Amino acid sequence: MDYMAKELTQDQIVEKRASLIAHAITILDSEGPDALTLRRLAVEAGVSRSTPYLYFKDKAALKDAMQVEGFIMLTSAYKKALEGLTHNRMRMKSLGDTYVAFALAHPELYELIFLTKSRRAPMSDNLAKVVDAYCVLTEEPMQAAWDAGELSMEPERLNKVLWVSLHGLLSLNRAGVIGGQSDFEALRADLGKILCFGFLPDDGRQELKTIYAPDLD
Template structure:
């Protein structure tokens, strides 16, 4: 169960609210999250969040953007300078899937904000921020594939394929529809990479 944060005293309230929202998502779905509960978690009045977020949808978009940032940071935290690009892609992919498994409610919210925009759905509040952060995981993968192949178009195709695979693995493993073999997620990704190199 999420622990109540210390009362908010100073600093960036919007960031504190987003952080509290992410904490609450550890034990509840986004649909069950309320600005009232977030305000209580931070220790501010029930109306305080509305100075930064006009409604729940805009708040969830901000959480989604922060979630993509944390995902990218989790991938980058696994970077090792001495590791070759192929091995680095495998490690990045494993980090991606592990993040999704560790934060299932947050990950589902992140994906939900990537659906086509509908007029009046609140998405226009932070479209650039969400889109920019959502593209970072792919950019991280693409940079490694660009070190392996000279053709930018092929590097892009390979990175998109890898991104699609780790996303699919995260969803399927998270729903327990597949169970990674002894080599784990990294082993599945290694098989994919081997097949791509032979193609």
């Protein structure tokens, strides 16, 4: 960094680093994780082979920076999606729609930030900071709905159920076993209805609640 400090201003260093991360995400999403190397990044960004190493000591550091950027991107999309919405459950739905849109637009980045083994390792300070900000934003509408008596399951449990459901749908879609886009959208709509209203008629729901009351209360 001493060399860069002599040649570039701090703003230029930040800009160059952001540009390299953006190019790395492009490689990841278009060519997959196996294509992502610091040497390949240099070619994509049109810089010398040594330049990426001035900003990222190794591939792990680059991936960490990409995870940080991924969470920033998704959090920014969430904030935009929530603009003007006041109804708690509509806000929850908007976040779900945005989550799916992000996963479809950036499938490899989605997997990197949510599913890679590195996400289970201790996080860097920068990554922990953006993950915390992401969690606060995603949990707030659900907590508000719970506090208002609009949900029957506490937010922590419900959040896990929704995440597992959406991730399962996205994973099957990515594996190509669902069908075309229309099939995906139909399944997504059905999944949303079942998660919100169940799959039994009103009398059936009451009977089920009587049998499994400890789990449904």
